[in-house]
Amino acid sequence: MLQKRKELKKCIKCLDDLQKEVSKRKTYKRLMNYMEQLQELQTEVDKRQGPQDGRYSITESLKLPHPIKLPEYTIRFADLDNCGRELLEDALNARCNAYVPYSKFKVGAAFRTKCGRVFTGCNIENVALTPGSCAERTALVKGISEGFKCYDAGAVVAYHESGFTTPCGVCRQFINEFAKTDIPIYIGQAPEVSSKLPAFNDDDEVLVTSIYHLLPHSFTVFK
Missing domain, CATH: 3.40.140.10 (Cytidine Deaminase, domain 2)
Structure with a gap:
């Protein structure tokens, strides 16, 4: 009987560890989702505000062609x-x-x-x-x-x-x-x-x- 209790405690401990690991992964996943959302918001804010020095990337210009280039x-x-x-x-x-x-x-x-x-x-x-x-x-x-x-x-x-x-x-x-x-x-x-x-x-x-x-x-x- 004592041996079975020990095995039961060991199983419970394993389950607790697994539960903690699952919680960590869920927390990490939620954190990454928040980070992605923040990055998208920051990008949108930057577009609306424009650069501090007034310069824009030429990739945003509609007056310049942006053809697909072969690798170099x-x-x-x-x-x-x-x-x-x-x-x-x-x-x-x-x-x-x-x-x-x-x-x-x-x-x-x-x-x-x-x-x-x-x-x-x-x-x-x-x-x-x-x-x-x-x-x-x-x-x-x-x-x-x-x-x-x-x-x-x-x-x-x-x-x-x-x-x-x-x-x-x-x-x-x-x-x-x-x-x-x-x-x-x-x-x-x-x-x-x-x-x-x-x-x-x-x-x-x-x-x-x-x-x-x-x-x-x-x-x-x-x-």
Whole structure:
């Protein structure tokens, strides 16, 4: 009988502990609900009062477009998708034809049309400077002149010891003209030493950005 009483006390103690644990969880849940409600109220108050310094986030502006942007990241060349690797290799090969007697800075680019055709280009300099053409625009002009006016990916390759070389401002605007939505732009660092068969190493770092990241507020006359 004594043993049974001990077991009964033990069971009662377990039940009490469980009851306390349940109460704690219910209390925590109620607390979290109150916190969420307070946060919503605070957000609503902040909206009505406005910021203390008079500045608002541009995401609240109705006069600016807020398109969906592709993710931006870096990745090993070997881990890229087939599209990225092929465009970078095409851009690297196009870079070999760069005409840069003045700057010595070679750039290659490649852009893929919606139907899968790829157009490549290199930068072409001129002694008068302004008639020159960037690699990105060279590639796109070739495709546009053949009737392809919509592109879904691009790549740019150059060598700069401090890091990646992204398109200049003019080229960003030019690329945006023929990208109906955000498109990935693969940026690779070319090998320092030119060779007859240039190639990327598997561990080479690649920047995967997009035209909307490069040009968040493009110029347009259309709504």
